[in-house]
Amino acid sequence: QQQVKQSPQSLIVQKGGISIINCAYENTAFDYFPWYQQFPGKGPALLIAIRPDVSEKKEGRFTISFNKSAKQFSLHIMDSQPGDSATYFCAAATTNAGKSTFGDGTTLTVKP
């Protein structure tokens, strides 16, 4: 049973556009929702994360929107740039458990 479902699998956006990646989770015990960014040949790295006590978190061009009642969260990349082209993973974790459950990933391509 997949606990974190991520969509779309791939996304192509023009430079300057908005990229949106969505995730849905099932386990209401999750209390930490990070997004990781992975460039080719590299391991994933934390991009931004949110806890369920807030509905939105913004860091520069990256924003997480969180809907606790719908058990959904999304990553918005404003003014997308070719340098944002990467694979993005959402994840969910229960703090005390230590481990995270990852979505399947979204390959983002930003065209110049």
Place this chain on the structure above:
Amino acid sequence: DVKVTQSSRYLVKRTGEKVFLECVQDMDHENMFWYRQDPGLGLRLIYFSYDVKMKEKGDIPEGYSVSREKKERFSLILESASTNQTSMYLCASSRTGTDYNEQFFGPGTRLTVL
């Protein structure tokens, strides 16, 4: 600068061989993880460890074992490699505690089993 290193970036082995993948972190993290990454399947957890000599099965432990004899080192062992274990293997570490959930990943080892 925090760092997770993996012993090899690329590895080619033959079916039936015993394979060791090594991971070292220099952040004094309690938790360490092994994932495999396959296209369209995301990051799947193989094993993780909360402490030295402690290990727990992840989602896909079949065909794998692990060893953690020292806090900074976590090894993944393929007892008898098979072609369906051809994949990218990622090691990660994290600190224990409410405010510490970020996982730090190594660069990965791309294993090919012929």
